[in-house]
Amino acid sequence: MRGAARLAAPSLHRGGRAHGDGGARQHLASARRSAPRRVRPRDRHRLAHRRGPAVSARRRVRGGVLTGYAVGVACALFPNQLPRTVLTQIAVCLILGGLGALAGWAVVRRRTPSDGGGRAALYLLPVALVGWLLWQNHLRSAAGVDPLGPLSFAALVCAVTAAPFAAAALRPVRARAAAAAVAGVAVLGGIAWPATATPAETAAYAERFAGIESSAPGVRAYASLGDGDSPAARAAVAVDRLVAAGGLSRRAVVVAVPTGSGWVDPHFVRGVEEALHGDSAIVAVQYTEMPSWQSFVLHRDAAAASTAALIDELHRRAPSTPLRVYGQSLGTVGVLAAQRRAAELHAPVAATLQVGTPAGVPVTGPAQLNASDPVGIWSSRLLVTPPARAASGSGRATPRPPWLPVLSFVQATVDLLGATAPPPGLGHRYDERQGSALVADLVAQESLPTAA
Numbered sequence: 001m002r003g004a005a006r007l008a009a010p011s012l013h014r015g016g017r018a019h020g021d022g023g024a025r026q027h028l029a030s031a032r033r034s035a036p037r038r039v040r041p042r043d044r045h046r047l048a049h050r051r052g053p054a055v056s057a058r059r060r061v062r063g064g065v066l067t068g069y070a071v072g073v074a075c076a077l078f079p080n081q082l083p084r085t086v087l088t089q090i091a092v093c094l095i096l097g098g099l100g101a102l103a104g105w106a107v108v109r110r111r112t113p114s115d116g117g118g119r120a121a122l123y124l125l126p127v128a129l130v131g132w133l134l135w136q137n138h139l140r141s142a143a144g145v146d147p148l149g150p151l152s153f154a155a156l157v158c159a160v161t162a163a164p165f166a167a168a169a170l171r172p173v174r175a176r177a178a179a180a181a182v183a184g185v186a187v188l189g190g191i192a193w194p195a196t197a198t199p200a201e202t203a204a205y206a207e208r209f210a211g212i213e214s215s216a217p218g219v220r221a222y223a224s225l226g227d228g229d230s231p232a233a234r235a236a237v238a239v240d241r242l243v244a245a246g247g248l249s250r251r252a253v254v255v256a257v258p259t260g261s262g263w264v265d266p267h268f269v270r271g272v273e274e275a276l277h278g279d280s281a282i283v284a285v286q287y288t289e290m291p292s293w294q295s296f297v298l299h300r301d302a303a304a305a306s307t308a309a310l311i312d313e314l315h316r317r318a319p320s321t322p323l324r325v326y327g328q329s330l331g332t333v334g335v336l337a338a339q340r341r342a343a344e345l346h347a348p349v350a351a352t353l354q355v356g357t358p359a360g361v362p363v364t365g366p367a368q369l370n371a372s373d374p375v376g377i378w379s380s381r382l383l384v385t386p387p388a389r390a391a392s393g394s395g396r397a398t399p400r401p402p403w404l405p406v407l408s409f410v411q412a413t414v415d416l417l418g419a420t421a422p423p424p425g426l427g428h429r430y431d432e433r434q435g436s437a438l439v440a441d442l443v444a445q446e447s448l449p450t451a452a
Helices: 002-034 041-076 086-110 115-143 150-167 173-192 199-210 231-244 266-275 292-298 300-317 331-345 407-417 433-438 440-446
Strands: 219-223 252-257 280-285 323-328 349-355
Touching (some): 041 086, 041 115, 086 150, 086 407, 115 150, 199 219, 231 280, 252 266, 252 300, 266 280, 280 300, 323 433, 331 349, 433 440
Parallel strands (some): 252 280, 252 323
C-alpha cells in the first residue's frame, strides 16, 4: 500500500504541476492581449505613415469648410443701403456662409490651403460683426430708425457662431454645405418670385385707386386689364371714364403710369389732390399684373405701349389740354414713352416727374430718388462699376455704403427684396411731396398777387 502511495504521489504531483503551468500560461496570454501593444521603434514610422494622411485630409477639409464659411459670413456683413433686421441678416449670413463653406470644400479638394489664410479668415469674422453693428446703427440714426440693442446683436453672434456646430450633425461635408446653399436659393426664390395676380386681384387695383383717402379728392379714372384686350382699348375705356366724370375741365390733368402690378402710389394721389384742393383729374391704365421688377425684365415694352396709347386717346379727345405725366418704378419707362409720343403729336405736356427710376432707365427731367433706394442702382453693371446715379428729392439723407465688386451687387439684391417695407422717405417708398412736386407751378401761381 505504501508503495502504491509512493507510486501515485509522483503522478498526482506531476498532474498538479502540469495543470498549474497551463493556467499560468492562459493568464499570461490574457494579460498580454489586454495590455497595450508596444510598438517597436522600427514600426512606428510605418504606422504613422499609414494613418497620417487620412487624419491630415480630414483636418484640411474641416479647416477649408470653416474658412469658407467665415469668409462668406464676412461678405454678408458688408455695408448695405437699408436698415436691416437681425432675422434678415441672420438669413443672409447663413446663405452666404453656406455658399462659402461649399467653396472652401471645393478648394481643399484641389490644393492644400495655408494655415495663415485660415487663421486670418477666422480673425476677420469678429471684426466684420462689430463693423456691421456700427454701420447699421449709423444708418439707422440717419434714417430715423431705432438702433439695434445688445440683445439683437447677441442673437446674431450666437446664430453665426452656432451654425457650423449645428451643421456638423449632417454628413458628409459636401451635403451640409450644398443643403445650406440650396435652402438659401429656395428662400430667396420664394421671396423674389411671387405669383401673378388673379382677375379678382386685378379688378381690386381699380377699387383701391378709387378708394384712396384724401382730404380733397379729385376726379380719378382707372382701366384694368379686364377692361380691354389691347392697350388702345383700355386707354379708350379710361378716357371715357375721365370725360364722364368731368376730368378734362379740371385744373390739372395727370397721367399716372402705374407700377408693373397696376398699383398707383396713394401718397402721390393725395399729394396732387391736396395741393390743388381737389381741382385735379388723374387717369391710369394697367398694363401688366406682375411686380415691377418682373415686368421690367419680361414686359418692359408694355409700359411704353400702354402710355403711348393713352396719350393718343387724350390727344384725340382734347388736343389742347396740357398733360402732366408721372411714373414710379417701371412707370418711369412710361414717362419716357409719353414724352416721345407727345412730341410726335405736338401735344402739350406741362410737366413730368420720374420717381424711383430703375437703373438703366434714362432720367430726362425732374426726378426723385431716395438715397437708400436700391432700385436706382441695381443692375448688372453694379458687379464691376460703382453706382453713378445720385439721390434727389426729399427723402432722408442716409449714407451711401462703400462699393466693392460683386459684394455691393449682392447687398443691393438683398435690399431690393425689402425695398418697399420701410416708411416713406426710405427705400423704394415716397411721400406726398412727389405729388405736390408735379403741380408745383400751379401751386406757385396761387400765391402770386392778383392784378387790381
